[in-house]
Amino acid sequence: MGDLVYEIDDRLYVNLTNRCVNDCTFCLRRHGPGVEGASLWLEGEPPASEYIERIPSPGRYREIVFCGYGEPLLRPGPLAEIAAHVKGRSDTPVRVDTNGQARLFLKRDVLPELVGLVDAFSISLNAQDGDTYERLCRPAFKARAYPAVVEFAREAVRLFPRVILTVVRLPGVDVEACRAIASEMGAEFRVREYIDKDSDTITQGSRETEESS
Template sequence: MPVLVDTHAHLIDKAFDPDRQGVVERAIEEGVHYVISMGTCLESSRRTLDLAASYAGVYAAVGVHPSDVKNINERTIRDIAKLAEDPKAVAVGEIGLDYYREGAPHKAQRRWFREQIRLAVEVGKPIIVHCRDSADDIHQILEEEKAWRAGGVIHCFTGDEAQARKFLDIDFHLGAGGAITFSRSEELREVFERVPVERVLLETDSPYLAPPPHRGKRNEPAYVARVAETLAELHGISTEEVTRLTTENVRRLFGVGPPLEEGSVAYALGGKLYLNVTNDCQNSCFFCGLLSDCVYKGHNLKLAQEPDAAEVLAAAGDPTRFEEVVFSGFGEPTLRLDLVKEVAGELKRRGARRIRLVTNGLANKTYERNILPELGGLVDAISISMQAESPEAYAKVCKTRDVEDPYPLVKEFVRWSKNYIPEVEVTAVRMNGLIDIEACEKVATEELGVPFRAHDYVRMD
């Protein structure tokens, strides 16, 4: 089971004074190996850093909470900046705006929020944002300060779907805490059901907001497991998958978490088995993980070397455990066509229910022959990544190497596929302002006569 991370706790709170070490130990026992503890003022930030120095898996965020900005000045910000340089300080937080409480004047809150965003950008640390009854001002300030340069998370997000999309669009994560476990939080649960798990961080806000069955009692990092379970229920996936995804989100944003596992040749997602046989590809689509860290849904797909057929089959194991086996990537599977055919044939003999190939549709050009008859009887379905509605758009998105005018070749491959593969579909990634999804669907269904499926683009780094 992957390890959990509680990205928002207040471990120096006096509620933990009687048994702070026990709290950390219980978290580890429940699989929560990493905790990010908040500073809310200069003094608490110092204490949080001291605590982090005492535990390998505890890290600190340093900053001034909006309720505590009344008595700070430029020197306070300079002192916070010095603390932020500590290796165990992984974020600037908890900062933001709170218009609910009778506290610091709103004007002062906005000023010091901006100052701390600038601090975070300067020191290269993400921000942890407190947002209560202030979403519009928070979003405006994040945009104006170009806070995407630092990145960060909207802590304990409780807004509506429109607010969620606005924060996601500026490359911020959303913090899911105990509130999503409450029976009366149906609207919030619906929001998180629609938010990609790749943009969610798990948190407790302990000692506050304990999930059932601990409502009304002290919360603690160990209970973040209940948040993970709820998020898994909302998305119809396993708790293990949610844990893997959200822990990878933490690694990307804060640099906290276990080291990456070795590159996966085979990995399971949603009842399907995916086979990763190469990292090579004719295209350089700018949304592709090959251009970043090669991690997909928490699985490291960076191959140290290309596997042979025996290694792929060993990694796949018993294919009857899965509803579908998919040759995917990152990378273009047909660049290893002989291996794909050998492995697919053996998996068929072992009882694979369904085998699907995900491809960019350039194989016929690569081999200067029609390779589709060779896949007949081996592949039950093929997903062809068309990615664009026109040659011009395809060139911008895919940046194909060493192939002149590739878009018509992809469409030709789709047409040929219908003659040899039982199920053929065309896919594209939704990217506002770059790919016209409606036009792509029209090309697929009306011109090529095949079903169309769009993927949501999820920025992960």
């Protein structure tokens, strides 16, 4: 069983699932079982109670981040339950890292259900247009995916205090065009540096360069 929660510096990361509706060319899951010493590949999907018992003192962290190996909003029920536990015992901000396609895979708008439980969303924009997104992220929802990501981000900006759009710096990604999309919708913007595990020159996705929106 992989680690359900793991610490990096002063943040606690919550690993809900291996599943995802994308198959990104740069995904960490393509390169090994974990990150920063944590083993992330889960053999099942434990109930929220198993996560909650591992987070007895959420107030000791700077931030609680739902990310994991897969897409955390594929398990919105446990995510909300764990976030409510954090909010009930601390002022620690809760962030969800997501591919932004929840409306497609859940077939409902989940964001209103998370108001008051989640403080920030980090949404993987990853591309300046749908064609580039499909090439890099290979979404199961094909051409419907990118417009859904953009729409999800707009709705998140409307409902939540903090939204960050992210891209991975890769050939074909127009970082400045992506920055403009973030700026236009009022979101922050971050560029993740790609690290090629195969050549040992990067650690893709795990190192972030914060840039102004």
